[in-house]
Amino acid sequence: MAKEKIFSSFGLMPKEEMLEVKPNFKQLQIGIPKESSFQENRVSLTPDSVGLLVANGHSIIIEKGAGEAANFSDKQYADKGADIVYSKDDVFKALFILKIEPPTKSELELMHKGQVLISAVQMSTQTAEYFQTLNKKIITAFGFEFIKDKQDKLPIVRSMSEIAGSTSLLIAGEYLSNVNNGKGLMLGGISGIIPTNVVVIGAGTVGEYACRTAMGLGSSVIVFDNSVSKLRRLQNNINQRVSTSSIQPKALMKALRRADVVISALRIGDGRVPCIVSEEMVQQMKKGAVVIDVSIDQGGSFETSEVTTHKKPTFIKHDVVHYCVPNIASRVSRTASMAISNILTPILLRISEEGGVENTIRKHECLRNGIYAYKGSNTNEVLSRNFKIPFKDLELIMATR
Numbered sequence: 001m002a003k004e005k006i007f008s009s010f011g012l013m014p015k016e017e018m019l020e021v022k023p024n025f026k027q028l029q030i031g032i033p034k035e036s037s038f039q040e041n042r043v044s045l046t047p048d049s050v051g052l053l054v055a056n057g058h059s060i061i062i063e064k065g066a067g068e069a070a071n072f073s074d075k076q077y078a079d080k081g082a083d084i085v086y087s088k089d090d091v092f093k094a095l096f097i098l099k100i101e102p103p104t105k106s107e108l109e110l111m112h113k114g115q116v117l118i119s120a121v122q123m124s125t126q127t128a129e130y131f132q133t134l135n136k137k138i139i140t141a142f143g144f145e146f147i148k149d150k151q152d153k154l155p156i157v158r159s160m161s162e163i164a165g166s167t168s169l170l171i172a173g174e175y176l177s178n179v180n181n182g183k184g185l186m187l188g189g190i191s192g193i194i195p196t197n198v199v200v201i202g203a204g205t206v207g208e209y210a211c212r213t214a215m216g217l218g219s220s221v222i223v224f225d226n227s228v229s230k231l232r233r234l235q236n237n238i239n240q241r242v243s244t245s246s247i248q249p250k251a252l253m254k255a256l257r258r259a260d261v262v263i264s265a266l267r268i269g270d271g272r273v274p275c276i277v278s279e280e281m282v283q284q285m286k287k288g289a290v291v292i293d294v295s296i297d298q299g300g301s302f303e304t305s306e307v308t309t310h311k312k313p314t315f316i317k318h319d320v321v322h323y324c325v326p327n328i329a330s331r332v333s334r335t336a337s338m339a340i341s342n343i344l345t346p347i348l349l350r351i352s353e354e355g356g357v358e359n360t361i362r363k364h365e366c367l368r369n370g371i372y373a374y375k376g377s378n379t380n381e382v383l384s385r386n387f388k389i390p391f392k393d394l395e396l397i398m399a400t401r
Helices: 047-055 074-079 105-110 128-136 155-176 205-217 228-238 249-258 279-283 294-298 328-353 357-363 381-387 394-399
Strands: 005-008 011-014 029-032 059-063 083-085 096-098 116-119 140-143 197-201 220-224 243-245 261-264 290-293 314-317 320-323 371-374
Touching: 047 059, 047 074, 047 328, 059 074, 074 083, 105 128, 128 371, 128 381, 155 205, 155 261, 155 290, 155 294, 155 320, 155 328, 197 205, 197 249, 205 220, 205 228, 205 261, 220 249, 228 243, 243 249, 249 279, 261 294, 290 294, 328 357, 357 394, 371 394
Parallel strands: 029 059, 029 096, 059 083, 096 116, 116 140, 197 220, 197 261, 220 243, 261 290, 290 320
Antiparallel strands: 005 011, 140 371, 314 320
């Protein structure tokens, strides 16, 4: 459209050019409730992401205080164009619901037919009733654990794993220091002093970032995993030579005896992690050594591990400090919220530009993979197998529409 001339007190001024609206554009109404789950401090969209979505024609409804635990104020959201509401009922009137934790039972009751839910699934804490309720309400649900990118990776899971890996070493450093009645050791090393010994069990993303952080601080690191390809990939990604070993009891025990810090980073896709370190092995560790069991949300790989909380994160057993808090990423909630928001915002923009969820998942297999409930059916084989609920192939459902 050509620019028109209009008069102002300053003379002739050009009128702003109207941007062309894409023919398939669909305005989204997005609701963000305040997280009510225990220890959850993250929020799914940051004020900057809200501003971007509002500028692109979408409306955002946020429950009062939703971002406070991540240090985002209601004013920051309001300044970016969000509507702040005081009732959860008002939030759940939106077509799109964005959460971190899965909806609670009371929140599920507020959801209505045809809504789109984007949140974590947290398979280990769910029941078949949860998925049946979603399907009765004909809700389309995306799971953080299933959404893939163009490289066939799980971007949200990877981001949270990167945070957990790096943060676990920072936590270990706190509990080695005098501040928390530790041994008074500095995590890492300086000239003339033997560096602290760090053992990492598991060579996945958590293990890789724990290893990066430990080596960056100057610690002596050894990584254990039964997958040689994972160990090789870790070395290639870090681009440094790091000591590695398969999980052999004798080799692991030798490393544990010398360890100042042990990071348990084993992950199993949809099951419980195996118990790798027995209580007897813990008894032979150094007095004041620190164990960070990142695997605790899948049962923990230390026989001595017990679930703890952010308010009371540690306990001491056999003179070894155990930190066993699930959801370590929530400890650095602002960083974690920004990471999640950076992934969700482009997805929402893509859905709007392509005319809705159905058009988007037809075009993009990576997002289609993220759906586990679609118009009354469970579309994820793993969930179907674990919870003994009927399964329908989403590819077939889409083909018949």
